[in-house]
Amino acid sequence: xxxxxxxxxxxxxxxxxxxxxxxxxxxxxxxxxxxxxxxxxxxxxxxxxxxxxxxxxxxxxxxxxxxxxxxxxxxxxxxxxxxxxxxxxxxxxxxxxxxxxxxxxxxxxxxxxxxxxxxxxxxxxxxxxxxxxxxxxxxxxxxxxxxxxxxxxxxxxxxxxxxxxxxxxxxxxxxxxxxxxxxxxxxxxxxxxxxxxxxxxxxxxxxxxxxxxxxxxxxxxxxxxxxxxxxxxxxxxxxxxxxxxxxxxxxxxxxxxxxxxxxxxxxxxxxxxxxxxxxxxxxxxxxxxxxxxxxxxxxxxxxxxx
Amino acid sequence: xxxxxxxxxxxxxxxxxxxxxxxxxxxxxxxxxxxxxxxxxxxxxxxxxxxxxxxxxxxxxxxxxxxxxxxxxxxxxxxxxxxxxxxxxxxxxxxxxxxxxxxxxxxxxxxxxxxxxxxxxxxxxxxxxxxxxxxxxxxxxxxxxxxxxxxxxxxxxxxxxxxxxxxxxxxxxxxxxxxxxxxxxxxxxxxxxxxxxxxxxxxxxxxxxxxxxxxxxxxxxxxxxxxxxxxxxxxxxxxxxxxxxxxxxxxxxxxxxxxxxxxxxxxxxxxxxxxxxxxxxxxxxxxxxxxxxxxxxxxxxxxxxxxxxxxxxxxxxxxxxxxxxxxxxxxxxxxxxxxxxxxxxxxxxxxxxxxxxxxxxxxxxxxxxxxxxxxxxxxxxxxxxxxxxxx
Numbered sequence: 001x002x003x004x005x006x007x008x009x010x011x012x013x014x015x016x017x018x019x020x021x022x023x024x025x026x027x028x029x030x031x032x033x034x035x036x037x038x039x040x041x042x043x044x045x046x047x048x049x050x051x052x053x054x055x056x057x058x059x060x061x062x063x064x065x066x067x068x069x070x071x072x073x074x075x076x077x078x079x080x081x082x083x084x085x086x087x088x089x090x091x092x093x094x095x096x097x098x099x100x101x102x103x104x105x106x107x108x109x110x111x112x113x114x115x116x117x118x119x120x121x122x123x124x125x126x127x128x129x130x131x132x133x134x135x136x137x138x139x140x141x142x143x144x145x146x147x148x149x150x151x152x153x154x155x156x157x158x159x160x161x162x163x164x165x166x167x168x169x170x171x172x173x174x175x176x177x178x179x180x181x182x183x184x185x186x187x188x189x190x191x192x193x194x195x196x197x198x199x200x201x202x203x204x205x206x207x208x209x210x211x212x213x214x215x216x217x218x219x220x221x222x223x224x225x226x227x228x229x230x231x232x233x234x235x236x237x238x239x240x241x242x243x244x245x246x247x248x249x250x251x252x253x254x255x256x257x258x259x260x261x262x263x264x265x266x267x268x269x270x271x272x273x274x275x276x277x278x279x280x281x282x283x284x285x286x287x288x289x290x291x292x293x294x295x296x297x298x299x300x301x302x303x304x305x306x
Numbered sequence: 307x308x309x310x311x312x313x314x315x316x317x318x319x320x321x322x323x324x325x326x327x328x329x330x331x332x333x334x335x336x337x338x339x340x341x342x343x344x345x346x347x348x349x350x351x352x353x354x355x356x357x358x359x360x361x362x363x364x365x366x367x368x369x370x371x372x373x374x375x376x377x378x379x380x381x382x383x384x385x386x387x388x389x390x391x392x393x394x395x396x397x398x399x400x401x402x403x404x405x406x407x408x409x410x411x412x413x414x415x416x417x418x419x420x421x422x423x424x425x426x427x428x429x430x431x432x433x434x435x436x437x438x439x440x441x442x443x444x445x446x447x448x449x450x451x452x453x454x455x456x457x458x459x460x461x462x463x464x465x466x467x468x469x470x471x472x473x474x475x476x477x478x479x480x481x482x483x484x485x486x487x488x489x490x491x492x493x494x495x496x497x498x499x500x501x502x503x504x505x506x507x508x509x510x511x512x513x514x515x516x517x518x519x520x521x522x523x524x525x526x527x528x529x530x531x532x533x534x535x536x537x538x539x540x541x542x543x544x545x546x547x548x549x550x551x552x553x554x555x556x557x558x559x560x561x562x563x564x565x566x567x568x569x570x571x572x573x574x575x576x577x578x579x580x581x582x583x584x585x586x587x588x589x590x591x592x593x594x595x596x597x598x599x600x601x602x603x604x605x606x607x608x609x610x611x612x613x614x615x616x617x618x619x620x621x622x623x624x625x626x627x628x629x630x631x632x633x634x635x636x637x638x639x640x641x642x643x644x645x646x647x648x649x650x651x652x653x654x655x656x657x658x659x660x661x662x663x664x665x666x667x668x669x670x671x672x673x674x675x676x677x678x679x680x681x682x683x684x685x686x687x688x689x690x691x692x693x694x695x696x697x
Contacts, residue, residue, distance in 0.1 A: 005518035012510035117343035117379060118351060119531060121564050124542070131544030138517075139544025144510065213539065214507045215531050218343060259511040262500065279477050279501060 004138050009259040010252065015144050017251020018151025022206035023224060024231040024243040025158060026199020032175040032238020032304050034192050037093050038085065039100040041203055041228070042221025043107035048073045048204030049211040049220060050115060053122035062125035069208040070201050077200030081193060108218050119217035147209055154202065155244055162240050171195060175238040175304045227254070230286055234293045236300030245301060250286050257285035333372040334621060334628055337394035337424075339405040339415070344382025345505035346407040348530045348560040349606050353407060353429055356603065356610030359594055364614065369621030376400070382407070382505075384414035391415040395422045401628045402427060404613050407530075407606070409433040409452060409480035410504075420444045423631045425638055427617060429610040434483045437657050438691030443635055447657040448616060449609040450577050451689035452480050453487025455553035458575035458662035458683040459525060460491030463551055466573075468522040469494040474512060474536075475527040477501035484527040484553060490690060497521050502528075507535045513543040524548055529555040534564045541568045549573075554677075557667055558604040562675050569667045569675060577660050578608050578647045579679040586644040602676050608646050619643035653688045655695035661685050 027041045048069040056065035084103065088096045123129075124143045131139035162168040173181040174188045182188050207220075214220065231250050235242025262278035269277065293301060338357065341350030354377065367373055376398055380386040387406055394400045395418060403419050406412050409431040419426045420442045432451040436442065463471065473488060473496055475481035481501060489496065497519045500512050516524060528536045533556045540546070546568070550557075554576030562569045580591050580602050590611055594603040603611075616638065623637035624630060641650045653659045662684040665677040 002518060005514055008514040008517065009511060012514065015510070016508070112343075117381075118347045119343075121531075121534065124538070129538075129542055131542060133544075141510075141539065141542035141544075143542060213510075213535070215505075215535070217347075217531075255511055259514060263498070263515070266499075276477075279503060283503075 004135065005259075007135070008138060008140065009255055011140060011144070011148065012259075013252035013255035014248060015147045015151070015251070016255060017248040018148060018155065019206050019210055020224070020227055020231050020251055021151065021244050021247035022154060022202045023228040024235070024247055025240055026195075026202045027228055028232040028235065028238055028240065028243045029171065029175065029195045030192075030199055031232065033171065033178065033188065033195060034089055035093075035178070036085065036089055037096045037100065039097060039225065040080070040103035040107065041199065042223075042225035043104050044073050044077055044200045044203040044221070045207040045210075045224060046107065046111065046218070046221035047076055048207030049122070049214075049216045050111060050120065050207075051204075052208030053120045053211050053216045054115075056122065056125075066205065066208045070204045073204030073207075074197050074201050077197055078193075081196045085196065086189075104222065107221070111218050117218065119215045120211075122211035122216045124212040143212065147213075150205070150209060154205065158240055167191070167194065172304075227286060230290050232300075234290050234300055236297075236303040238304030239300070239302040242300055242302030242304070249289065253285050253289050254282070257282035261285075333374045334368050334402070334626075335398055335400045336368075336373060336375045336402045336404065336617065337391065337398065337400035338375055338377045339380045339387050339390050339394075339403075339411070340377055341382045341405075341407040341411075342379035344380075345532070346382045346530045348534075348564070349407045349430070349555075349604075350379075350382075352560055352604045352606040353405060353610045355594070355598055356607030357404075357429070357614055359590075359597055359607070360611045360614035360618075362597075363593070364618055368614075368618045369623070369626055371621055371626040373621075377405075380406070380411070382411065384408075384411045387411040387415050388418070391418055395419070395424065400424055401634075402617055404429045404610075406431065408478070408504075409483070410478050412436070413479060416440075416442070416445060425631075425634060427613045427638070429613045430606055431480060432657060432689075433479050434486075434689075434691050435479070437655050437689050438694035441655045441691075441695035441697050443656070443697055445656055446616070446638055446652070447655075448613055449605075449658075450660070451657045451691065452483035453490065453691075454577070454662060454684075454687060454689050455555070455575050456484045456487030456525075456527065457491045457687070457690075458664070459551055459553055460488045461683055462573060462575060462664055463488075463492050463494065463523065463525065466523070466549075466551075468549075468551075470497050470520075470522045471495070471525055472498045472500065472516050472519050472521040473525045474500040474502065474516075476504040476506065476532060478504045481527060485525075487690075488525055492525075494522075502532075504532075506532060509536045509539045510543075512536075513539060513545060516540075516545060516548070517543070521548065523551055525551050526556050527553055530560065533557070533561045537561070537565050537568055554605050554665065557665075557677070558606070559602045559676065560604055560606075562667060562677070563601075566675065570669070572667045574665050574667075574677070575662055575683055576605050576665055576677075577658075577662055578605050579663055579665050579677055580608075581679050582647065582663070584646060584648040587646040587648075590646045600674075602674075612643070612645050612647070612650075615643040615645070616641060653692050655689075655692045655697065657689055657692070659686050659688045662687055 052065040052069035055068045128142040132142045134140040231246045235246030265274040403426045412431040432447040437451045552574040557574040620637035624633045664681045
């Protein structure tokens with residue numbers, strides 16, 4: 001295991017972590033402020049990926065495809081909020097989970113009706129399909145570098161928005177003590193509509209960017225929702241900073257589990273057993289991390305609520 | 307007198323009943339479980355197209371008897387396949403079964419079909435279990451046994467002089483069969499043997515492992531979307547200089563079409579090629595390309611086509627009496643149909659004894675990327691499990 005191998009895997013882990021962060025940021029704010037569990041967040045991610053793949057194929061412009069995906073998904077989320085999610089605020093968590101799970105099923109069938117059951121093949125923009133010579137011995141995928149850059153840029157933007165603007169202050173106030181913020185005259189429902197749309201935009205961006213290196217298919221939203229939930233639990237519900245740190249941690253642990261565990265196991269165990277055990281252990285690494293964090297800090301790393 | 311009248315009436319009644327029994331009350335029913343969605347979706351589409359071409363050519367009949375092909379998607383999920391097969395058996399009372407792409411689904415649905423005495427003609431998977439210890443007279447591995455493509459690829463790797471190789475496959479029954487088959491014939495050193503999740507699409511971690519291992523060549527069994535993503539990311543990661551060698555599944559037309567130019571020059575092994583010089587094959591390829599917009603067929607489409615033709619020949623042989631299962635099995639085993647791979651023979655475990663060829667991805671006369679048959683690697687090859695089968 002040489003340095004190049006480790007550097008490459010750290011880059012992979014950070015890239016995956018940043019994409020998880022885009023998804024988790026919206027989820028954690030929605031849950032933190034309105035105490036509303038929105039399982040359909042993954043469906044917005046799926047919508048972003050499908051729309052981007054479709055527009056990219058039709059127009060040939062990748063930037064245009066990403067922007068179109070964000071715009072269309074925000075529109076969908078706005079309708080979703082007005083028609084359904086708004087009615088769920090006063091209900092308990094079970095009702096929210098059941099209703100938003102229903103939305104997942106409808107979204108999956110809707111996508112099947114629109115695009116058919118077969119996965120779409122989203123392609124990378126041709127300019128970025130090749131490698132970039134990062135170090136002397138490390139060519140690295142240009143597209144993955146773009147993901148890293150985009151993820152960091154969005155994280156910085158969110159930091160400025162949440163910590164240094166008036167709307168960000170209202171968002172934080174709503175997350176830390178909603179009743180108090182309302183008494184002080186903040187119209188939390190409006191703040192929430194804004195946050196819901198922002199979350200949808202981030203989910204669509206993640207979907208559009210992840211499309212070319214994952215499969216654009218029905219159920220992709222559910223598959224990534226689970227690590228995103230793990231991220232917000234580790235980070236502390238309602239905290240964007242917590243989601244950022246936790247997303248990077250989960251990304252690194254998941255990649256490390258896949259990259260370093262199998263070779264280590266092969267060194268000490270017979271190959272057949274290592275082949276069975278390696279992927280299984282790598283699959284649970286993220287949950288072990290969550291369990292460890294929850295034992296030490298039951299409210300997550302950076303709880304938003306005092 | 308009254309009694310006589312009644313008896314006559316009864317006789318007449320029996321007559322009409324008999325007349326009804328003579329003509330088939332229901333058409334022959336074929337249960338087809340398809341992978342239209344899920345991890346093997348691109349292959350499922352090829353299977354469907356191959357089946358439908360044959361069904362169309364036979365005019366929705368098998369052996370001249372009207373037949374109904376029930377086609378349902380099970381999303382590549384073995385549990386869902388099981389439910390579907392139970393429905394086919396109990397509600398639809400099917401006479402034949404075919405369709406699933408993956409070995410895990412085939413292994414999941416096999417036992418129920420065998421218990422219900424419904425012949426299962428595999429249009430793709432040939433798990434080692436069904437070729438060896440769990441072989442069954444109701445299973446026909448019409449396609450190939452999983453290990454065999456890789457045994458041929460192992461032989462090719464030896465001939466090319468590769469000394470150090472990395473092997474990669476998804477972690478499910480067929481993945482282990484495929485790498486096992488390769489190692490049975492490959493004589494060089496295996497530097498890394500990587501198993502990934504079924505349906506994995508991000509191969510960044512594995513690509514870093516390959517880069518660190520610096521192999522002479524890579525053997526990869528990654529069918530459908532897995533192969534498409536792996537090759538794209540392999541090229542994007544700057545590993546293009548390392549030769550790739552594959553069983554036909556990782557470099558068939560479904561993957562070639564999706565990946566494009568980076569596929570050029572990949573060697574792969576298969577029991578069939580679109581340019582195999584067999585009259586039935588030439589007819590099949592021409593008809594397929596005519597029906598499906600000039601697209602070249604894959605191995606999967608060719609196998610699915612063969613499955614329907616094998617059913618057709620068997621039903622004709624038994625004169626449409628598909629309820630006589632012993633006779634149907636005997637007729638199926640005869641395999642008296644014109645396979646697109648040429649002469650067709652089963653070994654004792656109901657898996658074919660056939661040739662394996664080396665194919666190379668090249669551009670055809672019109673600049674379209676396609677596999678070209680370059681050599682015969684193995685002749686009349688039977689799988690390694692036949693000895694374990696007691697049937």
